Structures are given as C-alpha cells and as structure tokens.
Amino acid sequence: MVMTHVALVVSGLAWMYPFLWTLGSSLKGTDEFFGRGLNPLPSQLLWSNYQQAWEQASFGTYFINTLLITIGTCVGTLLVTAMAGYVLARAPFPGRGIFLFLISATLFLPHGYTIIPIFDLMEKLGLLNSLFSIIIVQAAGGVVFGTFLFMGYFQTIDSELEDAAKVDGASFHQTFWRIMLPLSGPMLATVGLFTAISAWNSYFIPLVFTLARPEQRTLSVGMYAFIGENSTQWTLLCAGSIITLVPIIALFVMLQRFFVNGLAGAIKG
Template identity: 55%
Template sequence: MNRLGTAPARRALTHILLLGFGFAYVYPFLWAVGSSLKSKLDFLDTGLSLIPPAPRWENYAQAWQEASFGTYFMNTLIISVTSVLLTLLFTAMAGFALARTTFPGKKIVIGVIMITFLLPHGYTIIPVFDLVNALGLLNTLWSVILVQVGGGLVFGTFMFMAYFSTMPRELEEAARVDGAGFNTLFFRVMLPLAKPMAATLGLFTFISSWNNFFLPLVFTLGRPELRTVGVGLYAFTNQTTTNWTLLCAGAIISLAPIVIVFIVAQRYIVEAIAGAVKA
C-alpha cells in the first residue's frame, strides 16, 4: 500500500525536476528573445527578466539594416546549402563503397579515415589555409565551402557506411539481376532508401555550417562583404560598447533558418534514429 501511495508522488517529483532542468536549458534562448524586444534602458533595468516592458519589434528591422544582414544572410545561405549538397554526395558515395564493396587495403583505408577523424581541427588550419591560398581561392565563398565540406567528410562517411551496412543484401542482388550497374544501384536504389540518414546528416551539416564562425572569419578576412551571419553579429560590438538588444535580435534572426530546417527534417530524423535503434 505504501509503495502504491508513493509511486504517484515519485512521478510528480520526477516531472517537476525534469521541468526545472528543461526550463534551465531553454532559459538562455527565452532570455535572448525577450531581450531582443527591449530598449537599451530596459535591458539594463530589467536584468534577467524574460518579459520586455514595452516590446520593440523595430529592433529586428534595425538589426537587419545595421549589420547588413541581407548580404550576410545570402552568403551564409549559399555556403550552407552548397556545403550540405556536396557533403551528402561525397559521404554517401564513400560510405556506400566502404559498406557494400570489398577491395585490397579496405581496412587500412578505414583506419586512416578514423585517424583523421581524431585530429583536432586547430592543428590543421595552417596547412589548410596555405593550400587554399595556393589554389587562389582565398577570400572567396568557395574557400569556406570546400574547407567546411572537407571537415565533415569523415563523420558523414562513417554515418552512411553504418547505415548502408544494415540494408539487406537481397535488395542489391535483386537490382543486379534486373541489370543494374554500380552507379544505377547507388543512385536509384540505395540512395533513395537512405533519405532518413541523408536528412539527419544534412541537418547537422547545415547547423554546423550556418553557425560556423571561425572558418568564415579566417578565409574571408580580406573581403568583409563575404562575411556570414555569425561573423556579421560582430557589427554590434566595438572596443568600448556592445548593443546587446540588437545583438540578441540578430542572434534570433540567425536562428530562424535552423528552426525551419529542423521542423522540415524532423520526420526523417526520427526515422533514422528508429532505424539505428532497430539495427
């Protein structure tokens, strides 16, 4: 009887604790939303309050104009979308080849790829910078795209390799009986079946590319007009002051595409996770 009586209380306590942790987790985002609608004076007076005394929606328009977000938004969109497409194409092909074919030295190739995955990015930035400069791509959008794609190839390759390894051999054999070659088998059979994994990896790549600050700053330093949204947020800071309300408004604007992409790709992400758990 005692145990039955305490079970609901334990569940209620668990729910309260989880709600508390959840609120603490999302509080910084809610604070940024509230602060983006405050005036400079209200920002200083209300401190950690989430609710602005008098919402100033014009902060978003002002942030968009002062930080040249129109140009930076387009730069970021071009870099992110191109990075996603190239990353998915290259990693899907490499993952399929490693998962469904055998060739001499396959284990060595996988081992070398794994070693490169363990290398810290900070150790490779100088040789990568020299390579991009030697190719004449420095201070171009392509320099940022290629470096970001190169940085995501190892993780994506292993993700696709694991996903393709779980597919039944009967599908491949049936396609080959129908006369499908290697390219037809990949593009028309296997790749469409890997949509959940492609959506999941594409979302992670898009978020990483959209939020990247270091690479766009380094490889477009000589041409400020090629800055991305993340780098453009620095327009609200200088040596003496920071316009926190506009900075928060700019941060919320930069988050909007990520939220939209996540909502669109959410169903595929759930399918990929469910497939991984089932496997």
C-alpha cells in the first residue's frame, strides 16, 4: 500500500511538473529563464509579464473569440449528440447496426485527410473566415464520440419513466425534452466538458479558417505572436499559456463531480 501511494505521488508530480515549470517561468525575467534551467521557482515575481502578454498578442480579442467558439461548439454538440444518443438508445430502426458501424469508422479518419474537403465546402457555402465556420466544423467533429456517450447513458435509465410518460399522453419528443434530457445532467456535463476542452485548445482548424482575418484568431493561434523569425519571447509565451489554461482548468474543477458520474453511467451502459 505504501509503495502504491509513493508511486502515485511520483506520477502526480511528474504530470504536474510541466505545468508548474510553465507557471514559474511565466513570472521570470528573460535572463533568469535561461539561467535557472529546470528550476521552476522564480527569484522574483514579474506579474508584468501577464499584462504585457495580454496587450502584445491582442489576447482580449482572442479570448472573446475563443469563448464564443467554445460556447457555440458546446451548444451545437450537446443538442445533436443528446438527440442522436436518445434515438439510438430508445428507438431501434432497420439498419441501426450498419449506421453505428459507419459513424464509428469516422473516428479513425485523420483530421489531415478531411481538412481539404471541409475547407472547400465552407468556401462554397461562403462561411470561410468566420467564427461560425469554426463552430460548425468543431461541433461536427465531436458528434460521434458524444453520441456514443449519450447512447450508453440513456440505456442505463429505467424505461418505466418513459412508459409512465406514454400513459400520460406524452409523445416521443416530449418524453425526451421533459423527462430524459433533465435526467441526463451528468452526461451533459461530461460531453460539454470534453467538447469545451477540445474547442478551447483547438489550433489547426482556427488557424486554417482565419488565415485571411487575423482578428478572428483564437488564443491557441494568437500565442504564436511571441514566436519571431529570429527570437522567441519565452516568458511571455509561458504567461500566455497560463492565461489560456486557467479558464478550462476552472471549468473542470467546477464540473468534475458531474464529469465522473457521467463517465460512470456511460461505461455502465
């Protein structure tokens, strides 16, 4: 038991060290950053790095863009995956197995192979260089995974609730919106958290879809403002990384209880 605890502590510190090093480096000066090596502790706290990072890289604008994209992606993904998961769990239809196989196969497609047709589609729809295009693409990317989680969760809920609703005259849609969806709070939090983390940290899609409009970039893309042709502002890059990480870490802390319950329900299903 003691060795298990020691192994867990060592593993935890190993996982935490990169974050602690980045946090410490974000408060260092340039000379100290290169002079202290792997030591994460700064000799003095330079909070001005955060102000400089925020102003130099237009983080205010990028923060709002990232927030709008994350909220839009979460709303779109949750609506589609909750409805699809409920139908697959409670309304068997001919060809259901084939349909599940086909959507499962899309999980194995590398993003690099799909970005060109997606880019071409967005261009033909006139949605390029807009936040809406990023929301659509990222929401679609999380549909399959979220659908399977919701399907597994709905399968764990007793069907007697739906039978009682049918006796009272509720339709299939009314049963979903008024009974099943309110009961799926843990899964809503789980899928929402997965989606939020993915959308918040996404880099490749926002980069490709905002090439012509830099003002619509996200935080992940905006951090490259600290990387020049001849030099990199490492302390500001670390400060920008912490600014990017804090909101999503705070969200996980607030939703972690629902997150664990939702995963447990999906696995049980």
